[in-house]
Amino acid sequence: MLAHRTSFLNKAALVATLALLTAAGCHKKQAAPPPAAATAPATIAPPTASITADPMAIDLGQSVVLNWRTSNATSVSIDGIGEVPVNGTQTVSPSSSTNFHLVAKNDGGTTEANVRVTVRVPEVPAAPADNNGAAGSDAQFQANVQDIFFAYDSYDLSPQAATSITSAAAYLNAHPAIKILIGGYCDDRGSAEYNITLGENRANAAKTALVAAGVAGDRIRVVSYGKEKQFCTEQTESCWQQNRRDQFSIDR
Amino acid sequence: MTTEAISRPTPDDQFRRGVLGAIALHVLIAAVFIAVGIFLDHTSSHWGEDASSVGAIQASMVSAIPLPQKYQPVDKSVLAPDHASAAPVPPPKEAVAPPPRETDLLVKSKTQPKKLGPVPTPAPPKHPQPTPATAKAQTGESATQLPQSITQLKNGTATATVQDRTFGNRYAYYVQIVSQKVAQNWYTTEADPRASQGKRTTLLFNIERDGTPANVHVLTPSGSPTLDTSALRALQRIDTFGPLPAGNQITVEYTFDYHLQ
Amino acid sequence: MQSWPTLPLVASLFLLLSASTLRAQDTFHLETSSGASSIRLAAANFKSAAPTADAYTHTFDAVLFSDLNSAGIFDVVSKSLLPQTTPGTPAEINLAQWSQAPTSAAMVAFGNLSVQGPNLVANGFLDDSKNTQYPQVFAKQYLGTASDDTARQLAHQFADDIIFRLSGGTPGIAESKIFYSKHTSPGVKEIWMMDYDGANQHAVTHLGEDSISPRVSPDNSLLAFSALGRDGFQIKMFSLLLGRLVRFNSVGGTNLSPAWSPSGQQLAFSSSRTGDPEIWVSDPQGAVAHRITNYKGPDVSPAWNPKTGAQIAWISGRTGLPQLYIMDSDGSGVTRMTDGGYATSPSWSPNGQFITFAWDRHYGPGAPGGQDIYVMEVATKRWIQLTHDIGRCDFPTWSPDGRHIAFANSPDGIDSHNRIMTMLADGTQKRALTESGADMPNWSWK
Numbered sequence: 023m024l025a026h027r028t029s030f031l032n033k034a035a036l037v038a039t040l041a042l043l044t045a046a047g048c049h050k051k052q053a054a055p056p057p058a059a060a061t062a063p064a065t066i067a068p069p070t071a072s073i074t075a076d077p078m079a080i081d082l083g084q085s086v087v088l089n090w091r092t093s094n095a096t097s098v099s100i101d102g103i104g105e106v107p108v109n110g111t112q113t114v115s116p117s118s119s120t121n122f123h124l125v126a127k128n129d130g131g132t133t134e135a136n137v138r139v140t141v142r143v144p145e146v147p148a149a150p151a152d153n154n155g156a157a158g159s160d161a162q163f164q165a166n167v168q169d170i171f172f173a174y175d176s177y178d179l180s181p182q183a184a185t186s187i188t189s190a191a192a193y194l195n196a197h198p199a200i201k202i203l204i205g206g207y208c209d210d211r212g213s214a215e216y217n218i219t220l221g222e223n224r225a226n227a228a229k230t231a232l233v234a235a236g237v238a239g240d241r242i243r244v245v246s247y248g249k250e251k252q253f254c255t256e257q258t259e260s261c262w263q264q265n266r267r268d269q270f271s272i273d274r
Numbered sequence: 275m276t277t278e279a280i281s282r283p284t285p286d287d288q289f290r291r292g293v294l295g296a297i298a299l300h301v302l303i304a305a306v307f308i309a310v311g312i313f314l315d316h317t318s319s320h321w322g323e324d325a326s327s328v329g330a331i332q333a334s335m336v337s338a339i340p341l342p343q344k345y346q347p348v349d350k351s352v353l354a355p356d357h358a359s360a361a362p363v364p365p366p367k368e369a370v371a372p373p374p375r376e377t378d379l380l381v382k383s384k385t386q387p388k389k390l391g392p393v394p395t396p397a398p399p400k401h402p403q404p405t406p407a408t409a410k411a412q413t414g415e416s417a418t419q420l421p422q423s424i425t426q427l428k429n430g431t432a433t434a435t436v437q438d439r440t441f442g443n444r445y446a447y448y449v450q451i452v453s454q455k456v457a458q459n460w461y462t463t464e465a466d467p468r469a470s471q472g473k474r475t476t477l478l479f480n481i482e483r484d485g486t487p488a489n490v491h492v493l494t495p496s497g498s499p500t501l502d503t504s505a506l507r508a509l510q511r512i513d514t515f516g517p518l519p520a521g522n523q524i525t526v527e528y529t530f531d532y533h534l535q
Numbered sequence: 536m537q538s539w540p541t542l543p544l545v546a547s548l549f550l551l552l553s554a555s556t557l558r559a560q561d562t563f564h565l566e567t568s569s570g571a572s573s574i575r576l577a578a579a580n581f582k583s584a585a586p587t588a589d590a591y592t593h594t595f596d597a598v599l600f601s602d603l604n605s606a607g608i609f610d611v612v613s614k615s616l617l618p619q620t621t622p623g624t625p626a627e628i629n630l631a632q633w634s635q636a637p638t639s640a641a642m643v644a645f646g647n648l649s650v651q652g653p654n655l656v657a658n659g660f661l662d663d664s665k666n667t668q669y670p671q672v673f674a675k676q677y678l679g680t681a682s683d684d685t686a687r688q689l690a691h692q693f694a695d696d697i698i699f700r701l702s703g704g705t706p707g708i709a710e711s712k713i714f715y716s717k718h719t720s721p722g723v724k725e726i727w728m729m730d731y732d733g734a735n736q737h738a739v740t741h742l743g744e745d746s747i748s749p750r751v752s753p754d755n756s757l758l759a760f761s762a763l764g765r766d767g768f769q770i771k772m773f774s775l776l777l778g779r780l781v782r783f784n785s786v787g788g789t790n791l792s793p794a795w796s797p798s799g800q801q802l803a804f805s806s807s808r809t810g811d812p813e814i815w816v817s818d819p820q821g822a823v824a825h826r827i828t829n830y831k832g833p834d835v836s837p838a839w840n841p842k843t844g845a846q847i848a849w850i851s852g853r854t855g856l857p858q859l860y861i862m863d864s865d866g867s868g869v870t871r872m873t874d875g876g877y878a879t880s881p882s883w884s885p886n887g888q889f890i891t892f893a894w895d896r897h898y899g900p901g902a903p904g905g906q907d908i909y910v911m912e913v914a915t916k917r918w919i920q921l922t923h924d925i926g927r928c929d930f931p932t933w934s935p936d937g938r939h940i941a942f943a944n945s946p947d948g949i950d951s952h953n954r955i956m957t958m959l960a961d962g963t964q965k966r967a968l969t970e971s972g973a974d975m976p977n978w979s980w981k
Binding site for chain 3: 444516519
């Protein structure tokens with residue numbers, strides 16, 4: 023199911039970001055929890071403020087959506103952007119890792135909130151024909167690198183799947199900064215253990231095809247989920263077909 | 275055979291394919307059944323005999339059905355009369371009986387998790403002297419305690435005899451376990467039915483202190499090599515009869531009488 | 536491959552006849568007793584030797600009865616047919632009462648419970664009711680800190696001693712454990728354990744991951760399993776003595792379905808570190824790993840022959856749908872055992888003669904087949920079906936005494952509805968041990 027899949031993607035993104043933050047030695051507090059702590063000295067209650075970014079880590083050239091909420095504030099500003107409405111969203115494309123600092127004021131006091139967006143600048147591009155390190159957006163990725171589906175108990179690429187792989191390889195070769203995760207999935211019939219190996223072979227089949235089409239093997243991470251995670255949970259053939267797939271996502 | 279296939283629940287009852295398959299299977303089985311009757315067993319003129327030999331296969335598969343015991347230690351041994359009247363005199367026994375058992379318990383006690391270890395010390399209140407003596411005498415069953423255990427099998431009779439009569443009397447339950455365990459492991463279908471009919475083979479073997487069979491050999495060959503081999507195989511399948519309740523070794527004589535019923 | 540009516544599987548394993556077969560064969564068996572009958576055993580209620588012990592007799596009696604009844608080798612006399620006495624010692628028992636109808640017991644288990652200081656003490660006796668001269672088979676004292684759980688453990692120990700003596704040397708399983716994978720929250724499975732009768736269910740791991748395929752080492756000291764992490768499923772090693780994870784080297788790829796050799800010195804598992812999932816063997820730290828299969832297609836779910844340690848059964852998809860294979864533990868002598876369908880999850884019987892596994896004989900899109908538990912005789916490849924029409928069954932695991940099989944069952948086929956059941960190795964006496972949400976049972980080696 024879509025919701026399931028989305029939440030899974032979000033979770034993956036969050037995990038990846040935390041890993042990056044830790045690696046970069048940043049202070050943990052910079053990823054501010056939604057309700058920022060309010061100082062309360064005066065008679066008028068100071069404003070409350072929170073700011074979030076989605077995603078919290080991007081490749082160079084991608085954009086990120088900032089989303090902030092305040093209450094009781096008379097003026098709100100964000101460093102580098104200036105005065106902004108009390109509540110709002112804005113899409114930004116920072117060229118390097120940036121600390122977005124929000125200041126909300128009223129007569130009672132000042133409240134601050136921070137969010138750090140990590141921008142990964144590609145290091146030495148491995149592919150020879152690099153497009154000056156260009157990395158596409160999520161939407162572009164999803165449009166060009168599509169999930170592929172399998173027949174039951176099979177890890178052979180169908181002609182359709184082979185076509186998808188060809189266009190995916192073209193996109194990936196044009197965007198050498200992107201690393202990808204291939205997840206192998208199976209329908210929920212049969213053995214849990216056997217299905218993990220089957221999912222492994224499905225994911226590896228796609229990896230092999232991508233490598234054959236010129237994508238560097240070290241850009242590809244393969245994980246088999248077997249039947250442990252399902253896109254669709256009904257006991258119907260169409261649902262089983264949904265679950266017998268390789269899912270491609272940007273590996274952050 | 276056919277009735278059995280019918281009564282067995284088929285997983286696909288609700289599916290027509292399954293039903294059709296079952297019908298086909300029945301027809302096939304019936305054909306095989308008839309073919310066997312016609313071609314394989316000219317010696318038996320009765321259909322019923324034929325069926326029982328076919329059924330033998332099924333009976334051996336389920337060698338331990340929990341039906342009430344249909345055979346008993348048989349009374350016909352020469353030892354029976356000796357004990358029939360001797361019942362009311364057991365007092366001196368328990369002075370001897372406990373010690374070997376206790377050592378046995380000591381050996382067996384295993385390491386326990388936590389502190390709930392079984393303590394192999396003798397339980398204080400277990401002196402069976404006064405009351406049981408009279409009670410047992412009234413049953414009149416003491417005569418059946420023989421160092422011998424007879425087990426009826428589908429295709430014959432197995433008789434285990436322990437040469438040490440004292441052991442056999444005191445630990446009659448152990449002799450019965452030995453008899454049953456060999457019987458369970460004797461696959462009578464391994465013996466050629468015609469060559470073995472009416473034959474008898476006798477094995478001699480030891481049971482060591484830890485319960486393992488040793489020194490297994492044919493004492494009296496039956497004249498049917500397949501019957502002798504099937505008996506030897508039965509012993510080879512057995513790793514242990516369980517530790518002896520007392521003593522270091524016993525010798526068992528095991529006789530197989532092969533007769534199709 | 537032959538179907539089951541022609542099986543000559545004698546074997547002590549097939550202790551009881553399934554009810555349906557019994558009905559059909561009544562006439563045969565009434566005339567032709569079959570060599571091995573079960574022992575008719577009466578278990579008297581234990582006598583409370585002091586009022587302080589009263590509280591424990593109920594638990595003790597219930598556990599003892601249940602252990603003996605499920606052992607598979609006894610015809611345990613119903614409590615309603617027992618004499619109206621509670622003999623606490625050999626001096627108090629009148630064996631004639633117990634050997635005559637309707638009790639008709641060949642063996643009588645009895646004894647007393649008392650509380651001495653901090654301890655609960657059980658004196659257990661087993662008498663051969665037919666042997667009037669020397670009735671006592673054994674007498675033994677058991678003790679532990681007084682509690683309801685101790686009463687349960689003491690009853691287990693007494694039952695095991697009875698079973699050991701009357702089964703011809705096969706230890707009882709009342710103190711064995713079953714490990715399993717428990718669905719605790721969405722996306723999270725932890726490894727849990729319980730007593731063999733379903734009591735004492737509790738968590739072993741608290742990792743917050745998707746942990747599956749628990750396999751306990753032969754000495755009960757280590758638990759191998761696999762858990763889903765960033766790099767897919769990886770084998771984890773949990774020390775049951777330390778209560779934490781210990782090192783297990785993983786060298787890339789997906790690693791799963793560990794299996795212990797009977798020596799406890801080797802672990803077989805499926806690894807895709809070289810691309811294709813193959814069976815590998817390593818030491819318990821994951822070192823000295825070497826590959827023993829080399830054939831394109833998934834290879835998974837190894838199971839060691841616990842008797843010899845010289846053979847491994849496993850599941851391979853090298854010819855399409857997964858089938859059961861066996862090989863020598865060095866990878867030679869590969870033999871295919873199943874002829875079709877979808878076979879998974881082998882477990883070897885303790886005597887090495889049989890393999891139990893899950894099999895869907897009619898697998899495929901739109902096929903009506905169900906996945907059931909089967910037992911195959913290794914030497915002949917003949918098989919018998921143990922479950923019928925109770926939903927999807929998987930992960931059979933043999934008990935250490937070879938008389939029982941635990942398995943996972945989902946009545947409606949939905950994974951999260953799996954629960955753990957046991958049955959005798961002939962398919963009778965099925966009963967559920969857990970609620971739904973429990974999967975992949977693994978019976979301890981002792």
